[in-house]
Amino acid sequence: MMPPLCGVPPPPPPGGLLGSPTHHQLPFGLRPKKEFKPETSMKRLNWSKIRPQEMSESCFWIVANEGRYENPDLFARLANTFSSNRPGKKNEEGMEQKKPSIKKRIKELKVLDPKIAQNLSIFLGSFRMPYEEIRRIILEVDEEQLSEPMIQNLVKHLPEQEQLNALAQYKSDYDSLSEPEQFGVVMSSVKRLKPRLNSMLFKLQFEEQVCNLRPDILAVNSACDEVRKSKSFSRLLELVLLLGNYMNAGSRNAKSYGYDLSSLCKLKDTKSADQKSTLLHFLAEVCEERYPEVLHFVDDLQHVDRASRVSAENLEKSLRQMERQLQQLDRDLQTFSSPQDQQDLFTIKMTISLHTHSTLPHPI
Known part of the structure; x- marks a missing residue:
């Protein structure tokens, strides 16, 4: 989405000013929406309205043409079904339940x-390995000997650096x-031991993390692509836009140019006059009787069900965490001085690893 255009005045109050022209400058060739005047008051569709100034040039709502579905019989049926002769109860908006965050138990030494x-x-x-051999494996970043459990246990059980120095x-x-204590003496000669271990652990886990995230990212990307390309789904959005603008006539949500897709969930919350x-x-x-081609959108959206089970919040959180780890590795490599020990291959091997893994997959 693009930010509001500069110099655009705020929208007028609902209903506008009597006899005053519209002061909006509509972008991308949009024309003023038709103002409906139903003969009876109706229940409202409480959607999240998108203002034209918040749209981008490639936005679907720029080319939406809900006028193709205008029909007096359709409007009469809509008014009869959702008439609100008596004050109706406000739709209850269910609060989205946040998934409990999983707190990792970190035992600090x-x-x-x-x-x-x-x-x-x-x-x-x-592990039953000579202490000098463990030191060599760490210094040389020996991937044939290094294992994820080994590094995890080292990080967990090693004394703090102050104790190693002592x-x-x-x-x-x-x-x-x-x-x-003998083990501590041997490991005390490895400079910045804990950062090394954390970086090596990240390197070992990186491919697995990417493999775990990739199916979710592919599903989300495929679903988004299907939603954009489905003509039937586009027609469905146009039809909802028409119905919503007619029902919201006279309210602040009237004459809408578009709505957030999450508003589609409100369709099931908008009850008929008889509550049935x-x-x-x-x-x-209406689609079954008049526009059966619209219902084909189900066949177009093959990946939406899979993508709907992906937590966008958790996916972004995982990607941000991996990005932070890559940035931390970069900072660590910049601060590591040239090794005096010829066995110390950390900087060389981890620099190669950083360049290899610097690009993460992202959902579109």
């Missing part, structure tokens, strides 16, 4: 104590130290 030492001992026992002072007393049917039922009956 504290000051080295017996419990931390015990957990570290359990980790070291599960353990480094006991290098000369190495043989007298306990196994967890809804505007959605009315629309389906």
Whole structure:
């Protein structure tokens, strides 16, 4: 969508000013909408109106032609079905239930104590690998030896950097130290150990994350493409625009040029005068009787059902998180000094990885 055009005055109050011309400058060749004057008051379709100044040149509503469906019999039937001779109850808008956010349990390492030492001992026992070999694997980013569980456990059980620095002072007393302390002495020589491990873990998980997200992104992109190209769905939108403008005559939502697609959910909330049917039922009956070709939109939207199960919020959240991780890796690589240890291949290998994974898939 484009932002409101500069210099466009605010819309006049409902009904306009008596005898005054329209002061809107309509973009993209749009013409003023017809003003309907039903003989009876009707229930309203509470849609989310889109102003012309909020539309882009390629927007569907620029070319929508709901006038093709104007019919006196249709309007008479609509007025009879949704007459509001007595004050009707306002439609209750269901509050969208937010999915509970999943909080990851992150156990932060504290000051080295017996419990931390015990957990570290359990980790070291599960891998049964010489400490110098673990150090080499980390320095060389040895992908044949590195595993996701190994790095996750290291991140989880390693003492804080301050404790590693303190353990480094006991290098000369190495043989007298306990196994967890000996491990700490060996790992203390690896500069910026925790950032390294986090970056390597992100590298290992990246492809899996992309593979998990790609089907959702493809489904959403395909569904959006089908919605744009479906002529039957376009006709359905035009028909709803006509019905809504007729029902909303005289209100602030009248003479609308377009509406948010989420407004289609309001069709089932707009009850008939006898409370036995809804505007959605009315629309389906009209299409079956007069415009059966409109109902073919169901065949055009093959991916919409799959895409509807995708949480756009969670999808965007995951993509933003991966982007932040890529940016953090970039910052880490810029701050890493040239390694003095020839074994240290972190900067070289992770720079290649950053360039390889710098582009993420995005929904359209």
